[in-house]
Amino acid sequence: MNQKPTLLVLAAGMGSRYGGNKQIDGFGPSGETILEYSIFDAIRAGFGKVVLIVRQEILEEAKDLFLPKLEGKIEVDWVIQSLDSFVPAELKQAERKKPFGTAHAVLCAKDAINEPFAVINADDFYGKEAFDAIGKFLTTEVKSDLHAMVGYAIQNVLSENGTVSRGVCETNEKGHLIGMVERTSIAREGEKIVSKGEDEVLVITENTPVSMNFWGFHQDVFADIEKMWNEFLPANLENLKSEFYIPTVANNLIKADEAAFDILEGGKTWFGVTYTEDKPVVIDSLKKLHDAGEYPADLWK
Template sequence: MTNKPTLLVLAAGMGSRYGGNKQIDGFGPNGETILEYSIFDAIRAGFGKVVFIVRQEILEVAQEKFLPKLEGKIEVDWVIQSLDSFVPAELKQADRVKPFGTAHAVLCAKDAIKEPFAVINADDFYGKEAFEVLGKFLSTEVRPDLHAMVGYAIQNVLSENGTVSRGVCETNEKGQLIGMTERTSIAREGAQILSRGEGEVLEIAENTPVSMNFWGFHPDVFGDIEQMWKEFLPANRENLKSEFYIPTVANNLIKSGKAAFEILPGGKTWFGVTYTEDRPVVIEALQKLHLEGEYPGDLWK
């Protein structure tokens, strides 16, 4: 295994609430996508390869957008996530429209990745520190029984333009992840942060760590994911909206005692585009980072 980790980018999402293909929309001063900042940060944190997970219908557009900029900077590979990927003929859902979710997307990269790897969303800005801390973990600490996620305080990952869904983490005395619950309809209401989904009103403390889907894995996890996937498919055969998520994989590995997850403290800066109204906020935040010298005037020159 190379000692340089790989960055796996989940870029097959629909962007339904945003109202466009935010994975390839420009937000930086030179029209940079949010993803370009993640790749730039990954390169300077020592990552050696980036693997894009895309749908077949956006493959050509994504390649045109990213390949000219990344040539000579980092190794690039492409993987297609389709409704047929890793689905046996007898378990195919003829009427399914919705993708199978983030853990299925990771499984689609099984044959493209042999080294420790990070997983990110294409449309979230995670910050330089997050890539540094996870890159170091993947180069020095990761094991088949020890993975990681970068934690972000809930107060730093809300939207002013609507509610959000977040994976709210429970931790042990070592600061390791012991469980994660997907909470929906989260928003700040006065001095409180409240989740109004799941049939209850729940207050969440401001510094509670949440997952923004920034994970670090040993490649042995592919075998674990594939086994869970083989159990998920027949169990959800009649549910056309069922999804197979990374937090489900993490919870199963933790509960079975097969692996532990460190929660790494690099999550200082995050912003993302959940709603169209979030766009000007992201543009302004990126402009500020350029002006402060966090990023060069042009990322790729």
């Protein structure tokens, strides 16, 4: 299999560039967004196309921001995620305000992708090693019943400025994902990493792998996602805040024994902006990578 994989970017949360939105805020020494580093790393890992999922109202703004930089470097396509996407008229929720979540966003790209693909968040820095690992998987190992995610040790993906939400993974002896639990209040307390739920306090070991929403899929997964989506919609018709997540898709496929998920070890470096106070840390981290020669002074020159 030598087909170049595609990078699918979840960017529907981008807002006005003047509103201080973290997905289009400048963090690099030449004002680069975090997403530009992901696209740069994907290009050098052998990806052939990037598909950005956005909302209709920010499409032109996003094109103005990214197309001049990416022209001639990688094929670019755009997909719109709306509250009406893949929703039959009889199942529309007229009062709904909240998007349907990450798996719904992936489904919106069904007609734009015909090859193995990776999925990332627009506002997370994942690191060159992660793109190398998933690029290799998507060109040599992926199958219709074998997908992957890049695992990150929990100790490396915390914030010093508050709690974070992470998909905490359970693995088997082969290193395959066998389940994932979204824990919404994780922080370091003294020497321990603790997750606090309504009824429990759970201590998580330092090297436990977690998902930072960096997935690698065979294109046949679109059929699986659409099937689950068609079950999710009528079941959640009265719940205006319900969301359809990628980990739900993964857990369902694993539970039904319809697919396995490798956990790849490329998750060496991660940072993101959960809190405003995280921004200086991200700027400093990127500067250090530039100074070390990991990235050129200006990504696109």
